[in-house]
Amino acid sequence: xxxxxxxxxxxxxxxxxxxxxxxxxxxxxxxxxxxxxxxxxxxxxxxxxxxxxxxxxxxxxxxxxxxxxxxxxxxxxxxxxxxxxxxxxxxxxxxxxxxxxxxxxxxxxxxxxxxxxxxxxxxxxxxxxxxxxxxxxxxxxxxxxxxxxxxxxxxxxxxxxxxxxxxxxxxxxxxxxxxxxxxxxxxxxxxxxxxxxxxxxxxxxxxxxxxxxxxxxxxxxxxxxxxxxxxxxxxxxxxxxxxx
Amino acid sequence: xxxxxxxxxxxxxxxxxxxxxxxxxxxxxxxxxxxxxxxxxxxxxxxxxxxxxxxxxxxxxxxxxxxxxxxxxxxxxxxxxxxxxxxxxxxxxxxxxxxxxxxxxxxxxxxxxxxxxxxxxxxxxxxxxxxxxxxxxxxxxxxxxxxxxxxxxxxxxxxxxxxxxxxxxxxxxxxxxxxxxxxxxxxxxxxxxxxxxxxxxxxxxxxxxxxxxxxxxxxxxxxxxx
Numbered sequence: 001x002x003x004x005x006x007x008x009x010x011x012x013x014x015x016x017x018x019x020x021x022x023x024x025x026x027x028x029x030x031x032x033x034x035x036x037x038x039x040x041x042x043x044x045x046x047x048x049x050x051x052x053x054x055x056x057x058x059x060x061x062x063x064x065x066x067x068x069x070x071x072x073x074x075x076x077x078x079x080x081x082x083x084x085x086x087x088x089x090x091x092x093x094x095x096x097x098x099x100x101x102x103x104x105x106x107x108x109x110x111x112x113x114x115x116x117x118x119x120x121x122x123x124x125x126x127x128x129x130x131x132x133x134x135x136x137x138x139x140x141x142x143x144x145x146x147x148x149x150x151x152x153x154x155x156x157x158x159x160x161x162x163x164x165x166x167x168x169x170x171x172x173x174x175x176x177x178x179x180x181x182x183x184x185x186x187x188x189x190x191x192x193x194x195x196x197x198x199x200x201x202x203x204x205x206x207x208x209x210x211x212x213x214x215x216x217x218x219x220x221x222x223x224x225x226x227x228x229x230x231x232x233x234x235x236x237x238x239x240x241x242x243x244x
Numbered sequence: 245x246x247x248x249x250x251x252x253x254x255x256x257x258x259x260x261x262x263x264x265x266x267x268x269x270x271x272x273x274x275x276x277x278x279x280x281x282x283x284x285x286x287x288x289x290x291x292x293x294x295x296x297x298x299x300x301x302x303x304x305x306x307x308x309x310x311x312x313x314x315x316x317x318x319x320x321x322x323x324x325x326x327x328x329x330x331x332x333x334x335x336x337x338x339x340x341x342x343x344x345x346x347x348x349x350x351x352x353x354x355x356x357x358x359x360x361x362x363x364x365x366x367x368x369x370x371x372x373x374x375x376x377x378x379x380x381x382x383x384x385x386x387x388x389x390x391x392x393x394x395x396x397x398x399x400x401x402x403x404x405x406x407x408x409x410x411x412x413x414x415x416x417x418x419x420x421x422x423x424x425x426x427x428x429x430x431x432x433x434x435x436x437x438x439x440x441x442x443x444x445x446x447x448x449x450x451x452x453x454x455x456x457x458x459x460x461x462x463x464x465x466x467x468x469x470x
Contacts, residue, residue: 015272017365018268019365026369026388027388030388033381033385048379051384052379063272097312105310106310106450109277113277116280121300130284132279132280136274175455179443179452179459180456180458183463186459188463189304201425201429205436209432209434209437212437224308224318225308226318229438230352233341236423236430237427240420240423244420
């Protein structure tokens with residue numbers, strides 16, 4: 001397996017040792033090691049220094065982190081000063097985080113999940129969520145490989161190259177697509193989940209959902225939907241128990 | 245329903261562990277989405293419809309979660325596995341409320357367990373500080389492997405908790421039908437509220453509220469038309 005393929009494989013476990021101090025730093029180092037192999041034979045002292053540098057703080061979207069891994073390795077192999085490599089890594093955290101989070105966490109991931117949910121609500125079977133997984137996997141690995149290659153080829157110029165690429169434009173479309181699909185899935189899922197309920201009970205569910213929504217807004221950050229729902233269930237249980 | 249016999253139970257625990265690890269550590273392939281975790285669990289325990297139903301409700305809650313950076317969020321994946329085990333084999337929807345409750349409790353437990361794993365990873369990195377500063381590649385590998393093992397233990401623990409709750413619920417006397425229906429209704433309403441909250445919050449950040457509204461309108465029309 002080539003260094004690039006090994007790095008790509010290791011990028012799938014970028015967050016395996018995620019922690020509150022270095023965040024993804026150790027994962028970045030783990031993925032960078034195969035790319036630094038030529039340096040180990042050529043200049044062991046420089047190799048060790050490069051490995052130590054790669055373990056520092058890093059945090060970005062995991063699917064795009066390959067760009068920083070590739071760019072860092074490119075600069076290390078080219079003999080760039082250590083401080084410049086560290087500055088490059090730090091500078092890439094923000095853009096790779098913002099673009100990747102918008103593309104994946106606010107775009108394709110909720111979009112695909114909502115599409116699968118909507119499809120299931122319309123009668124599709126177990127294959128709908130598994131299709132979403134397959135589509136996500138294909139896209140995610142393709143983007144990770146692309147990001148790694150851009151970093152490896154462009155080094156310190158990776159940020160400019162990404163800004164000129166398809167990525168910033170696709171972020172907006174992914175967000176719009178996800179917004180439509182999530183909006184579409186909500187009434188479909190509600191209709192499916194309450195299909196057997198009488199009309200009166202359905203309206204009760206709608207009213208209750210509105211109450212929950214208002215409460216979530218009022219209690220912003222203090223109680224999540226999960227906690228509110230569990231509290232409502234517990235109160236209902238206790239009320240039923242006390243009146244039984 | 246035979247999927248909760250020892251062999252099936254082992255498979256479900258294994259699946260729950262993979263689902264839990266998938267959330268952040270490896271390979272992040274959407275296996276941790278409740279609908280996916282629920283659908284596969286349903287297949288494993290021989291009740292695909294229950295898997296989709298329970299996974300569908302929990303997916304609505306998951307649409308309110310943005311798994312970004314150091315934010316603390318519930319982990320619905322492993323909980324979904326236990327939740328499906330509650331509902332499997334029962335009349336469709338009969339145990340939906342209790343199943344969702346088990347999934348939500350496990351999701352909150354998983355969030356706390358994730359924080360423990362992250363702190364333990366930081367402690368391990370601090371202990372290896374000298375080796376890391378010296379650029380020892382073996383130390384990096386050890387930390388990655390131990391981090392993955394910790395997360396796998398966390399995921400297995402959460403799945404075990406959820407399965408324990410599921411087995412407890414299954415062995416308890418059945419709920420009064422009126423109470424079971426009320427719990428199911430609360431579960432669906434909570435999920436819908438969470439999904440709307442998540443959609444509006446995310447869309448507000450990107451100026452995409454009109455797109456959410458268009459989706460809601462289209463979904464509503466489709467629902468009426470069907």
